[in-house]
Amino acid sequence: MPYIKLSQQIEKLQNPQRSDAFVKQLRAAVREGELDAGELPERFALPKSFSKRGGGECYSRSVRDMVIDATPEFEVWFERINRELTPLRTGGKVHTTVENIEAGLIDFKTLAAQTRQKMTASYTKGQTLGTSRASANAKAPVKKTSAKRK
Structure with a gap:
């Protein structure tokens, strides 16, 4: 039986910026019993670069590697997920003129x-x-009456 590592399979993704979503979907498929895979002790860095808000810093995440049973069912599953994770290019938005x-x-x-x-x-x-402001102002103001002092 041929086996493939997750780190090698991620290199085949058409859109490496979606590698985190691929890992999440692979783990869900293994958990639900769709695919067979086992975790390995080593870790690898995802090709996706994450950026922090408010700064120009970028960082990458590392995940545990897995060994995947490369069956024909896995290949079909991988092709479907790879297509879903690749955005369709529509050529941009048509401006209203x-x-x-x-x-x-x-x-x-x-x-x-x-x-x-x-x-x-x-x-x-x-x-x-306007009606909420009008109803707020419609409340009768409390008249201040001064008591006459003798």
């Missing part, structure tokens, strides 16, 4: 419906904000 609408790249009816929905939400938000 008159030229793109006339060319048919943007559906005008959908754009009009989205605009209407956005404007309605904004108007409703303004109305509720």
Whole structure:
């Protein structure tokens, strides 16, 4: 039976930035009994680079290596997961311009419906904000009466 190490299999990923997600899904598949694998005592660093907020520092995580039974079922599972973890390139977002609408790249009816929905939400938000402020101010102010002193 052929066996392969997790560290070697991760090198075959098309998107190495998703290596942490691959490890998580592999562990879940082993836990649920879909695949057969065993943990090894050594660790290896994931190819993904993590960055800390507020700074330019990057770091990498290390995980325990595993030995995987490389069956045809595993190969099918790996191809499916690799496809799921690889983002589809759509070529970027089409900007809303008159030229793109006339060319048919943007559906005008959908754009009009989205605009209407956005404007309605904004108007409703303004109305509720105005009524909440009006009801807060509608409370009668307490009149200060000064007692006449003799």
